[in-house]
Amino acid sequence: MRKMLYPSQNMKNSCISIFFILSGIAFSCFLGCEKKDRLTANTFQFAINPPAAAVVKGQAQTLKAQGVSPGGVAAADAEWSVSSTAGALNTQFGPQVILQANTLGDVMVTATWNGMTATSQIAIVTYIPSASTFDVYTDELPTESGLDPDIFVLGLTLTTFSSGYVAQGNEAQRASNTVNGDNWGVTLDKTAGAPVTTKDLSSFSGGNLKFAVRLVNRTLGGGESLDVRIESAVGGPPGYVPLGAGHGFSGASLEWQEITVPITAFPGVDLSQVEIPFRIQVTTGSSLTFDIDAIRWQL
Numbered sequence: 001m002r003k004m005l006y007p008s009q010n011m012k013n014s015c016i017s018i019f020f021i022l023s024g025i026a027f028s029c030f031l032g033c034e035k036k037d038r039l040t041a042n043t044f045q046f047a048i049n050p051p052a053a054a055v056v057k058g059q060a061q062t063l064k065a066q067g068v069s070p071g072g073v074a075a076a077d078a079e080w081s082v083s084s085t086a087g088a089l090n091t092q093f094g095p096q097v098i099l100q101a102n103t104l105g106d107v108m109v110t111a112t113w114n115g116m117t118a119t120s121q122i123a124i125v126t127y128i129p130s131a132s133t134f135d136v137y138t139d140e141l142p143t144e145s146g147l148d149p150d151i152f153v154l155g156l157t158l159t160t161f162s163s164g165y166v167a168q169g170n171e172a173q174r175a176s177n178t179v180n181g182d183n184w185g186v187t188l189d190k191t192a193g194a195p196v197t198t199k200d201l202s203s204f205s206g207g208n209l210k211f212a213v214r215l216v217n218r219t220l221g222g223g224e225s226l227d228v229r230i231e232s233a234v235g236g237p238p239g240y241v242p243l244g245a246g247h248g249f250s251g252a253s254l255e256w257q258e259i260t261v262p263i264t265a266f267p268g269v270d271l272s273q274v275e276i277p278f279r280i281q282v283t284t285g286s287s288l289t290f291d292i293d294a295i296r297w298q299l
Contacts (some may be wrong), residue, residue, distance in 0.1 A: 044069045048111050048120040055101040055124050063120055064096040065111040078111040086124050104256040106165045126167045126212045126258045126294045136186050136277045136295040139169035148197045150190035155182035167212030167256050172293035178282045185279030196233040198273040205271055207299040209261045216289040220251030225283045231276035232269045241265050
């Protein structure tokens, strides 16, 4: 008679130990892989470089789609789109695109790759302050030591607003309830004391008075205009210069427009003693609302 063989208690314990060891290894591997997956998901990023930028109208900005992880940065072959006709892309596919800044406005560029999306906020502006400009109004008045700047208003209502797109910075000036002859401007001599506070801007004699303007409530009719001038502390003020197509202005547009008026259009002004570097007046038959931003003298 064959004797049945049964495993000893030690063998049983060994098998049980091996089972739990193997199970522990498998469970540890599971946790390790899961942790690795979570780590990868939490540390990998898909982004556009740069994520935001200000681009001067007429210029271009290169945007790159990138995958970023602890191991480094790699180009991503993305699909691209743009939110506004203010900017145009040179292609819809690839690791990078070139955005052409066509008109003033905000543009959102979106890249899609492997089910993920990234965006870049682009502000198309009229200019970026530099050493070649004298900033008259760009969210704030000139801060140069020795000047006493202020905004003056004659007749109309002038308010600062910061909602929606502005041509430069975060704020702009809105003139409303205007009637014929109303005007506002910036003086460098707030107290109007003696001696008069002025700024020598003779180095800009070959430059331009530049600013952005937007008609808000309506377009201009026949015989209506927006007129600008500058003034020095000596001599009588020159006549106003009506804005026209040669300055980049259309009375039929309700979009932001970039205006350029040559300083030579203001003969007789002593540029070594400028007291009022900007004044704008309305010639209109009925109430007009318009916005002004990014006022500067520029070479």
